[in-house]
Amino acid sequence: MTEKRDYTEYWKEKWQNRETFFHRAKNHPFLEKNLEKILNKNGRILFPCCGKEVDMAWLASLGHQVVGVELSDVACEQFFSENGLKFSIKMLDQFKLFSSEDGRLRIYNGDFFNFGLKYEKPFESVWDRGSYVALPKELREMYPSHMKNLLEENARYLLDVVEYDQSLYSGPPFSISPDEVNVNFGSLFNCEIIEQKEIKPCHPGMDQVVPNISKMSEEKNQTKTYPDFWEERWNKKEIGFHQKTNHAYLVKHLGKLVLNKNKIRILFPFCGKAVDMAWLASLGHEVVGVEFVQMACEQFFSENNIKFTVKDLGDLKLFSSEDGRIKIYNGDFFKFNTKLEKPFECVWDRGAYGALHYDMRVKYAEHMKNLLVSSVRYLLDVFEYDTSLFPGPPHSCPQEEIQKLYGSEFKLELLESEKTISISQKLSDLNQPLDKLYFITK
Template identity: 30%
Template sequence: MGLTYEDYIVLGNTNAEDWANYWAEGDTTWVSDKCNPYLIKYYQSYLACDQPSTIFVPLCGKTQDMLWLARNGNRVIGVEMVPQPCIDFFNENNIEYHVEKLQGMGNSKVYRSQADGLDITIYNCNFYELTAELLGCQCDRFWDRAAFFAINPDQHPKYIKQLMSLLTPDAQGILFTVEYDIDQRPDVSSPFCIPESRLSEILSPIASVKFLELISMPRSWYGHLDLNSMDEDRFGDSGRVITNIIQSLKYRWMMSQNRQLQELYYEDYMQKGRCRHQDWSQRWQNKIIGWHLSQVNPYLNENYQVYLKNNDNPHSSIFVPLCGKSLDMIWLAQKGHQVVGVEVVEQPCHDFFKENEITYKVQDLQGVEGKILTSQDPKINITIYNCDYFALTSSLLGFRFDSVWDRAAFVAISPDLHSNYAKHLASLMAPSGRGLLIAVDYDINEHIHPGPPFYTPDTLVHSIFSPFTSVQRLSSFLLTGKRVEHFKLSYVYENIYYFKFNEG
């Protein structure tokens, strides 16, 4: 039996002495002599203020990020429990500084500099002993590039609580986490695995969390994991596997404490978000169909082999809800699948077959208002149910689907129907069925975009679908150009999810 995350939390064993030894022995592969490129990339969007702010850098070491932030006019406050990197930071950057002893805190000190117009302070003490009173302020922003996943897992809730106590009520910042297969680590040490579910569990009660980007890390960053020391009999070649996992599952999040405001807006958003049958009919009639692609969806092409292809049953059924006249259906049918779509508007159902020159048959549905359009081409197994999504049942179909490809349905359903949508989808899926879903995320505090596509953030996807399926986010993409300008929003992300439906 594999290691459970509950056991993993207890086994986390990196302590203050370990960190002191790392610094003394020069075993600091996580340290870079350059500013973190993602700080530069996201600074203007998430850390910059209209006026210079106070930015907190927990477990700062001697990171060049502090110098970069200070040169951009900010007051920078770091905390580091090992004395050596505090001294090294100022000496290696030729910055004059002075040292004060922190009263009543043992050997703890504070290193300060206001030389050359910079304002940098590093507290050399236990992170949990730091208070806003000691700092003389609460910080406006934070930049956690390596602290959270360096803290032992059983301390993660305490860490977040302490961090929040040092921030203003409307503070925000950027946080890195790492996720990998805990069974493939030879020891339980930093960087610690922080699964998405764990992060949500800790942060959801106190902060809104937004996934920003998935990035790959160079081997120099994780070389200190000493993968070659694995037991070869037990792990075999898994050293390379964990390397890839750590490279490909490195997350960065933006966090804001203003969660109550976000929830208030979402309640309002749910009431305002409406798009019913007649709205879709008008869009198709007036050719306002910006969501329709003239080629196969690139996310389908990219993820099909791993997440939808069924090697045991190459003719497995794939459901395409709210299918419109998507070319994805032809692409899937050409792979040998039985493809079934459902579309409430009649026009795109006919357009699909006519525009692709596929002979088809039309029949009235029995007991349900609508029609069924079926391909007569023996090489193209495609059926489209022209009816309400919620009217489609496994009884009407005569079977349940092996897979689902939701490229634009969940985001098109009005927010007040999202929960019903997920429950109904689960009723159409075979036990252990699989699926891919695209959701969109943007800032509803910035502007209540009327939709569609409707606001479907990561927390919503997890909360709505988790009762029926496991939920794994595969990737996130920032939309650019006309697709964003149309929404009149500063950013729009598309998040790609993989589902594995429950067995029962």
């Protein structure tokens, strides 16, 4: 399904052949649980690509107005007949309009991308259970802006997606990663994860996909899961991201970062055992790293033959070189603050920002701002690639996202953008992701 024409024919054929594996005979539990988050009393809600969802009849019975959009006339007819609802049909220019007698239920039979405000006023609420996940990639990229045009300014939108191993099944329904939701929706909407659970496969072709995760928005509780993930990588020696030589971008742009000063303090978030820290200290600079994995801290000092001390600070341990030029705080970056170190004027961020899921990157950017002086110089190195081919980590970090999270307070300059042989084998198999370097200043 690579064109709009393909997707319309595909789903019409599914309904004609009664291959409606995706249809639920009961109300969706995510919608029941979170209804009050999106819908006021006697509210009005949009169901894109609605099929014959029973949730529509349930919401109408509660006094709400429900507007669906559906390609298949078979689905529209079955919805009304199976729910015992009398209806009328009106021919419009690009749609058939199916309406219940009381007017609380209206389904526009036609292509969702042709649906606009000439048919209905803007919506306050959306329940999107089977629409976004049904579309091929190029249409998913178009979908959020079209949806945005249909909504009130403060609309509330529940998006239900599935995520699974795409090497076992290619869709539809298509696997949707948290990063894709952010890339496609993030510039237009504020996204928040509110549900996640394992479900049974919703398509015969997905029988071998385990687990199949149903998500409303994106993943939850990343503050708890990201340290465990990276500690496991270090324990298993799966550290393909570690470079044994100084990073070429840092070497090339060091003068821009330190303003050719002989001694300056530089923050290395999620530093691992980066050899760049020893190099910068040898030049006379002071380096402060923050690293969750204790093994990485110990290996940095031992592999660089640097004597060190360890001090327990409660939430964090402080590893310090004897000359004091290198300090690594071992613990959660989000517990590192200006009570431990005064604000920084320089940052080298090579693997921190891109190691996190989007919801944590939002938190990270806000936390980072609290650690910086107003005249900061900040080099941010990230990857950018097609998230439908690889979900990360390292995660794809598009320029639009970085602009959104930093742009209101800082200036962004793109210094480098090169195709790269990646630090991840899976990422290397893609069509050469871009390694981008941003310079962030006031």
